[in-house]
Amino acid sequence: MDLNQIQKIVELMAANNVTFFEWEREDGAITLKRGHDIDGLSELLSKLPAPAAPIAYAPAPMGAPSSAAPAAAAPAAASAAPAEEVGPAIHSPMVGTFYRSSAPGEKPFINVGDSVDENTTVCIIEAMKVMNEIKAEVRGTIARLLVEDGKPVQYGQPLFQLK
Amino acid sequence: MTQPLDQREIEALAPGWRVQVFDEVRSTNDVARSLGLQGEDACLAVLAEAQTAGRGQRSNRWVTPRGLDIMLSVLLRPTVPVNLWPRLTTLAALASAEAIEDVCPVKALIKWPNDVYIGQRKVCGLLAETVFGKQPFIILGIGLNVNTRDFPPELANLATSLANEVGTPVPRVPVAAALLNRLTERLGQWEAGFEQALMTVRERSMLLGRTIRARVEERIVHGRVRELNHEGHLVLERVDGSTEVLTSAAEVRPDAFL
Numbered sequence: 206m207d208l209n210q211i212q213k214i215v216e217l218m219a220a221n222n223v224t225f226f227e228w229e230r231e232d233g234a235i236t237l238k239r240g241h242d243i244d245g246l247s248e249l250l251s252k253l254p255a256p257a258a259p260i261a262y263a264p265a266p267m268g269a270p271s272s273a274a275p276a277a278a279a280p281a282a283a284s285a286a287p288a289e290e291v292g293p294a295i296h297s298p299m300v301g302t303f304y305r306s307s308a309p310g311e312k313p314f315i316n317v318g319d320s321v322d323e324n325t326t327v328c329i330i331e332a333m334k335v336m337n338e339i340k341a342e343v344r345g346t347i348a349r350l351l352v353e354d355g356k357p358v359q360y361g362q363p364l365f366q367l368k
Numbered sequence: 369m370t371q372p373l374d375q376r377e378i379e380a381l382a383p384g385w386r387v388q389v390f391d392e393v394r395s396t397n398d399v400a401r402s403l404g405l406q407g408e409d410a411c412l413a414v415l416a417e418a419q420t421a422g423r424g425q426r427s428n429r430w431v432t433p434r435g436l437d438i439m440l441s442v443l444l445r446p447t448v449p450v451n452l453w454p455r456l457t458t459l460a461a462l463a464s465a466e467a468i469e470d471v472c473p474v475k476a477l478i479k480w481p482n483d484v485y486i487g488q489r490k491v492c493g494l495l496a497e498t499v500f501g502k503q504p505f506i507i508l509g510i511g512l513n514v515n516t517r518d519f520p521p522e523l524a525n526l527a528t529s530l531a532n533e534v535g536t537p538v539p540r541v542p543v544a545a546a547l548l549n550r551l552t553e554r555l556g557q558w559e560a561g562f563e564q565a566l567m568t569v570r571e572r573s574m575l576l577g578r579t580i581r582a583r584v585e586e587r588i589v590h591g592r593v594r595e596l597n598h599e600g601h602l603v604l605e606r607v608d609g610s611t612e613v614l615t616s617a618a619e620v621r622p623d624a625f626l
Binding site (some may be wrong): 357 | 450451453456457498586599600601606608615616
């Protein structure tokens with residue numbers, strides 16, 4: 206692969222809002238990234254001493270501002286009214302991977318419109334093969350899902366918006 | 369079937385643990401979990417002779433013939449901050465590897481993050497589930513192949529048992545007790561002492577320094593394992609020198625295994 210080809214790929218990535226490109230062959234490999242260095246950021250975050258209370262989480266990756274619910278998010282999000290009174294959010298107590306159901310193919314724990322209370326299980330955060338069953342810990346109704354199934358989450362990151 | 373597991377014998381050999389042995393359960397994790405929800409104290413160990421719906425990672429099944437192996441779930445109520453709970457995997461994998469060496473003349477290695485291997489075959493796997501709420505707890509499940517000699521064809525090259533390694537049946541009571549005793553020791557390093565435990569984990573790591581492939585979300589990551597960091601997370605260095613920290617991955621394979 207020569208410089209022209211790489212430049213072409215970079216242009217295509219920008220044009221299509223692609224943030225990550227990895228290409229590998231026997232004679233070499235190339236990785237291209239655009240935007241914030243999310244990996245660097247998450248490594249930095251994981252090195253911080255554990256704070257006593259949840260801190261602000263890393264900013265959402267570019268292209269996914271929280272106000273414009275990403276079109277790629279779960280279809281249920283589309284039913285959420287946009288200008289609803291904003292309630293508290295349910296935050297991730299740890300770094301890990303977010304799962305909406307107990308196993309692939311199982312029903313999600315909760316959907317938009319469901320009422321939750323202190324004891325409602327809302328998701329699983331997996332870290333190091335520890336499946337952490339996360340409780341809502343507040344009362345409310347789920348207004349929006351903020352994270353997609355199977356995606357990594359940071360300490361303190363909002364997972365669900367309540368109303 | 370080998371000698372049945374005897375709860376009193378295990379308790380006598382593993383002070384500090386309350387042991388309950390069941391003949392057949394869906395999964396020892398389910399039993400321990402319902403006992404936890406009923407308010408049972410920590411340091412409870414649940415074992416079963418047979419398991420009808422044992423669980424592995426997410427939906428993977430763990431194959432367990434009757435009376436041959438160890439299916440152990442322990443109930444813990446950690447006092448350490450919740451964000452340190454994922455350290456349990458690292459400590460428990462280490463404890464399991466050490467317990468295996470206590471009872472058998474083999475070398476047990478840790479395949480990040482939750483499997484124990486002898487040579488190039490898996491002998492033991494673990495999985496933990498937490499339940500938050502008023503009285504939060506963790507169920508740590510350990511599946512250890514002790515006396516299974518024949519594995520299904522698709523596992524024959526991937527799995528082993530203690531009996532296959534040493535060539536004779538291995539009594540299970542001392543194995544169960546060794547697991548519990550090593551857990552007692554290593555779980556004492558959950559907060560202070562974790563770095564020290566990690567040093568031993570690194571020495572036993574199958575993947576450190578090797579080039580691996582793994583599935584993370586829907587991507588395949590490929591690179592050299594540069595480090596197990598201060599939390600036991602895996603630091604992968606890609607060909608271009610960039611790094612990625614993994615707290616979770618599936619189908620982790622060293623290149624030589626491909």
